[in-house]
Amino acid sequence: MNGTIQQTNETILHKLSIYLNETPNAVTADMMKHFMQETGMSEHDAYRYLLAAELDIDIEKSRHWFEKDFSRMISCLDADAYNSNPYRQNIHLDSRNYGKWQLKKETLQPYEAFVFDDFKYGTDGTLYPQIGCFSVPFVFDAVLQNDREWMSITPNEINTMRSVIEEASGNVLTYGLGLGYFAYMCSIKPEVASVTVVEKDPSVIALFQKEILPQFKQKDKIRVIKADAFEYAAAVKEEYDLTFADLWHDVQDGIPCYTELKKIERGKTRYWIEKTMQYYMKEQNELK
16 A cells, blocks of 8 residues: 555545445355465465455555554454354344334355454554454344344444443443343443433334343343433433443444534443544545
8 A cells, every 4th residue: 555644544445345335245265265275374364365355455565554554454253252242142033023124134154344343543543444254154133224234233233332331330321222232231230230221213112122121131220211312312310320322323324413412412421433433524524
């Protein structure tokens, strides 16, 4: 990669965006098997090389960047580490429809690329998008609206919420219910006394209360309030030890929500994929 750090950041994001949206399965298990046999490379190195080829990256011209930076963006993940997650172990869902929402099983194919964590940064401003894959099929629960995935229990959800869940104690408030992952993971912590969830969609609440909440070990800690998150945030009088906002599907619809909630936040508040949103907000400001 040539150019400034900012130019390199923009280039790799553009390439990865196209790949993830159009051909995330381009690197296959057969390709990996043959390439590792031919080269003797580790799984991680083989995947890096094959993915770089799919992204049309000239490795020889970008050798230093490829070895130093690209390696920090790409991970071959251990499926067992995610399958052992308490929510995945204890919450079991069947495929069905709830109003405009469809609950179903989705599958990440071997070596299918996906985002598995929030952006990371180097001290020099180098951006490290976190792209992962599994060597085996990975089945997960997802909720779709008009065939668009809105909520799921994937490595991205697990990793991007981990630090907030570790921080949670006392009385916790969260905006956005989803499949109840954040609420569940907080509820099983002894140091968490209660989890209040604000959700405005009655179909999502119905799905949660009928299919998911009965499986919670600490269901008595959970309180669901049907309300608009922004209206609730502006008027809330109760004190919470931690607030977590997760109302958005991605960066595009997240930035307006994030900006609005920041104006009225109270106390310790955390936001889903905040670092990723902040990167794109900075870019937008620089273009003005």
